[in-house]
Amino acid sequence: MMTWRLPQTTLADKLLALAGKKRAIHIPEGVYKALGPYVTVRARKESFWRALFRPEGKVPPRGWFYPDIGENQGHGTKRKGRHL
Numbered sequence: 001m002m003t004w005r006l007p008q009t010t011l012a013d014k015l016l017a018l019a020g021k022k023r024a025i026h027i028p029e030g031v032y033k034a035l036g037p038y039v040t041v042r043a044r045k046e047s048f049w050r051a052l053f054r055p056e057g058k059v060p061p062r063g064w065f066y067p068d069i070g071e072n073q074g075h076g077t078k079r080k081g082r083h084l
Contacts, residue, residue, distance in 0.1 A: 024060035
């Protein structure tokens with residue numbers, strides 16, 4: 001059982017929300033195979049500036065997803081469950 005630690009909401013995230021933008025996160029791939037099932041993985045946030053200047057409605061790059069959405073938009077891969 002791999003544990004994902006999602007980043008906490010910061011002031012930058014709140015400012016992006018006021019501008020109507022979302023900040024994507026990335027969970028590294030291959031960690032389960034490399035380190036085994038009993039590992040804690042910390043997700044990485046997208047750059048504030050990249051999120052700010054991305055056009056609205058654009059899908060995040062492959063491997064990135066919005067934490068409030070249950071599916072990886074447009075790539076056909078469902079997000080795996082997480083344990084906190």
